[in-house]
Amino acid sequence: GAVVSQHPSRVICKSGTSVKIECRSLDFQATTMFWYRQFPKQSLMLMATSNEGSKATYEQGVEKDKFLINHASLTLSTLTVTSAHPEDSSFYICSASATRDVSSYEQYFGPGTRLTVT
Amino acid sequence: AQKITQTQPGMFVQEKEAVTLDCTYDTSDQSYGLFWYKQPSSGEMIFLIYQGSYDEQNATEGRYSLNFQKARKSANLVISASQLGDSAMYFCAMREGEMNTGFQKLVFGTGTRLLVSP
Numbered sequence: 001g002a003v004v005s006q007h008p009s010r011v012i013c014k015s016g017t018s019v020k021i022e023c024r025s026l027d028f029q030a031t032t033m034f035w036y037r038q039f040p041k042q043s044l045m046l047m048a049t050s051n052e053g054s055k056a057t058y059e060q061g062v063e064k065d066k067f068l069i070n071h072a073s074l075t076l077s078t079l080t081v082t083s084a085h086p087e088d089s090s091f092y093i094c095s096a097s098a099t100r101d102v103s104s105y106e107q108y109f110g111p112g113t114r115l116t117v118t
Numbered sequence: 119a120q121k122i123t124q125t126q127p128g129m130f131v132q133e134k135e136a137v138t139l140d141c142t143y144d145t146s147d148q149s150y151g152l153f154w155y156k157q158p159s160s161g162e163m164i165f166l167i168y169q170g171s172y173d174e175q176n177a178t179e180g181r182y183s184l185n186f187q188k189a190r191k192s193a194n195l196v197i198s199a200s201q202l203g204d205s206a207m208y209f210c211a212m213r214e215g216e217m218n219t220g221f222q223k224l225v226f227g228t229g230t231r232l233l234v235s236p
Contacts, residue, residue, distance in 0.1 A: 034224070043209065043226045044163075091161060095224075107224060109155075109163035 002028045004096050006110035013084055013117055021079045021113045023094030029074035030096035034107065035067075038091040050077050084117040091115075121145065122210050122227035129232050131200045138185070139195045139230045141210030147171075151213035152193040153224065154184065158206040166208075169193055200234045207231050 003026040013019050023033055032051050036044040050056040050071035058064050066088075068080040077096075081088055091114050095107040123142045131137040143152065154166040169177045169184045177184045185194040197204060210227040 043228045044224075046223060046225070049223065093161070093163060095163070106165060106168070109165075112161040112163075114161070 002108040004108045004110040006113050010114045015085055015117055016083055018082045019084055021092055023077045023110050025075045025096045028098045032097040033077040034095045035079050036093045086117045089117045121225045122212050124210055124227035124230050126230045129230055131234055133234055133236050134199055136198045137200055139208050141193045143191050143212050147214055153211040154195045155209045156206045202234050205234045
């Protein structure tokens with residue numbers, strides 16, 4: 001099956017610093033990538049959707065300037081949490097869709113990145 | 119309004135027994151897709167099963183089957199012959215959007231924690 005990796009798997013940073021999380025599709029071209037956030041014992045909440053070569057589409061309530069998303073190639077999307085604060089501590093998960101073919105329904109999820117802001 | 123409702127925060131089942139995890143959904147779209155994912159403590163999201171709104175037969179994947187009742191807007195997951203490794207969080211999700219948009223946004227329920235006992 002299709003494999004999606006995330007790096008780093010865990011990161012601890014100090015308040016006020018920025019953190020970049022990478023999401024890579026290893027064996028397929030991801031035309032669309034999704035970024036989710038999951039608080040402890042809660043569900044996944046979609047933050048934004050990014051298509052290769054275009055600006056990300058953010059969900060309502062998600063700050064674009066705080067969560068910068070770059071989908072520079074068909075295999076890589078990055079999420080940068082700028083000026084991180086403790087309330088940004090969460091589990092961030094990316095997923096990738098292999099094609100714009102609407103009959104292809106599956107999203108492939110990365111293993112997630114646990115961010116802790118101290 | 120909640121689009122995906124999972125009313126069971128936790129479920130217990132004995133090994134080798136079957137268990138049903140409930141999921142109801144709300145959409146006005148004619149075309150949609152329903153998913154079940156498993157999330158073990160490691161955090162990765164594991165795709166289990168998919169049901170398209172136009173699929174006439176209930177989806178099955180090994181020990182997993184989806185009891186799709188369109189009129190009731192329910193998509194319950196049935197796990198047969200439970201195994202200890204089935205202990206995890208289970209999320210129901212819905213893909214919304216018309217078929218020609220190529221946009222596969224997923225909305226997740228709050229999840230059900232399943233514990234399988236020996």
